[in-house]
Amino acid sequence: MRRPLAGRITALVAAGLLLPALAACGSDDDKSSPGEGGDSALVIYSGRNEKLVKPILDKLEKAVGTKVEVRYGDSAELAAQILEEGDRTKAGLFFSQDAGALGALAKEGMLAKLPQEQLDKVDKAYRSADGDWVGLSGRARVIAYNPDQVAEGDVPDSVHDVVKPEWKGKVGFAPTNASFQAFVTGMRVLEGDDATREWLKALKDNGAKTYAHNLATLDGVEAGEVSLGLVNHYYWYERVAEKGEDKVNSKLHFLPGKDPGALINVAGAGVLKDSGQSETAQKAVDFLLSEEAQTYFADKTMEYPLAAGVTSTVEGLPPFDSLESPDIDLGKLESLQETLAMLQDVGLV
């Protein structure tokens, strides 16, 4: 009984030991960077979820006319990976879920400057001031409410109101969610650290309910566990697209008056300088800013298209230019570290 097993294990051992040996042989011929060897494939590192963007990236392949390989991952982790790869990065294009990760690469000088005509397609507020990256789609912070518990007219117009006593224990939010943290960072930029800390404390003291993520927050509002939820707009529109509006209990309120709670986060893209793929990568950016791609973001991911001339046709979605979002340099949202320290101090994460 034991013999055959031992034999098999010996075989495994032999096979296993051969592997690193082979690997070592393979590593001897050192090749130069991928772009130089007639290898014309475009490699995209995508921090955006495959489920959301694969269809449009498939079309991108046809549009740029070369083979496109996509590596999906977490935006921050992919940024760390690119930083670690340095000038030997395989990535030609970095498609990020948020501006922060793009800013980190720009800061290390890893992104190529984009042509002015590309940049000009997008409002200054939603691209890098130095021309390193460009925003492609936007998502607005909103308040979701349960109309069985709150009349439309009573929904707060400012995040400052949700910490008032009448909302005690009735507000839900997701403190570990990146968009919520970006909103807190925006509030710090707009109103200062002290005011933000006070607000967070008040939110906590007011018995606001924490959820694991935005979807769970929306579920909480749907089920009436809380009356109000601080979420991103597209979760609600996705829910409506999935279930039909009559089956969705909650409603959305877009905050007026440049309230910090109406922040718009963007997903964007930057071209890697050292990959030898900048020409195709720039074509890819062109495509992502084209009407076809922008319409995709509007219709399929329910976000706001950022390129001029494209408007969302999603039913019930307020037009982008009607949103009264705060004026914030999204580049400044890189100071997330302090936001997290603050959330930890207050005891929310």
Next chain:
Amino acid sequence: MQKALGARSFRIAAGPRPPLVLLVPACVAALFALLPLGYLAVRALERGPGYAWDVVADERTLHLLGRSLGLTAVVVAASLVLGVSLAWLTVRTALPGARAWSVLATLPLAVPSYVAAFAWLSAAPGLAGFAGAALALTLVSFPYVHLPVAAALRGIDPAQEEASRSLGHGPAATFLRVTLPQLRPAAAGGGLLVALYVLSDFGAVSLMRYDTFTRAIHTSYRASFDRTPAAALSVVLVVMTVALVAAEARTRGRAGHARTGTGTARPAVPMALGRWGPPALLWCGAVVAVAIVFPLGTLAYWLTAGSSATWDLGAIADTAWATLTVAAAGAALTTALALPVGVIAARHRGRGARLLEQAAYAGHALPGITVALSLVFFAVRYAYPLYQQLPLLVCAYAVLFLPVAVAATRAAVLQAPPVLEDVARSLGRRPWQVLREVTVPLAAPGVAAGAALTFVVCMKELPATLLLRPTGMDTLATRLWTETGAGSFAAAAPYAAALILLAAVPSYLLGRHRT
């Protein structure tokens, strides 16, 4: 038969220097495991030792260290209780369906910690915090104790327990004074793995919103995109790991645990449970219910509640096949590298042997993302053609999970009497012949258990797989990540279920093997 009683009294000698046939591959394995540390040194000192020290000496660092250690202690204690009790009940008693329980007790290992945390959180949001993190982590990591302890129990010669009973000890006293001490190496080794798993875990603690050391490391990557503080904090984890490994080594004592009697040990006669039968069944049932049935039930709920469910069986099968292949290769390489380290750790007591074993463990508490980035760092610089190729991913698994296989190998070799190796040597066998003809065959069941364990943890590995996989390749774990990331829990469920079902295969084979 009388000689068997003497088993506990013989001591392992300091032993001669390990033969080269063991020493060379063991050193290769250790160097492999030390790669992440080299990377950490480069990154942590990037801005000078002063900066790194400031990060480490921060008051928050100490605070987080305390929280991490507290969580670790609770999870280890709970895992020991669950793991040892289930192992004893399934191996040594006449528990109805013992083999099935034994297989079921291994399965929780295939449940990713974030799936467990998610399931508990959606059922009871109030669990968020320490309690939830401890619960989720215990339920996914107790098989680390259960498997080696069960293997050790199978290897114990029942003659010793019989002698103890004949000398007037009751079953409880026999268990405490004869059986338990022999289980100590296996239980302590398993407990150490649980401890390091808890220290390195990010999935469960982040969902449960319990701030630990690993979360601080992740925050450094995610919030400030800064690898220097992350590396400095990681170094603290390494120091902590080495301390834990040293502490575990101290609990080992100097007793030998091999059988020295003549002939072959009989299989133990299963103990009749009598009136303890129903409570024992209830206990096993309860553990399996919370550790396996509950997460599977949650998956079933996701399937029925969401509309994103797609039963693309072809895609699931392809992904499952890719996962099996890469996990099998990972387990094979890891086991091969662990074998020499495990044999040396069991048979030799010099400082060199201790260092080798510690080196194998050193990086095991590091979060997957840190290990993955270190391999990116080295591969891009020194093995560029391999970068983002399958062999590198397999190597990453070996770096990540070497201690899992080392612990299993060491515990298995400890149970094989060294005197048989001495006899083989005295008969003129060369060291590699001794290894092949005596040590490995005797330790084979334990080594195979270690390989199965490694296989399962490779299957569910996520952070390193995401960064190092060939572009376009998916494993069940990465698919699960993609689907849950898009909020499509119903579409995620089949992948999570496939992961758990595939893990059942090695568990089942292990259960069969012991007959």
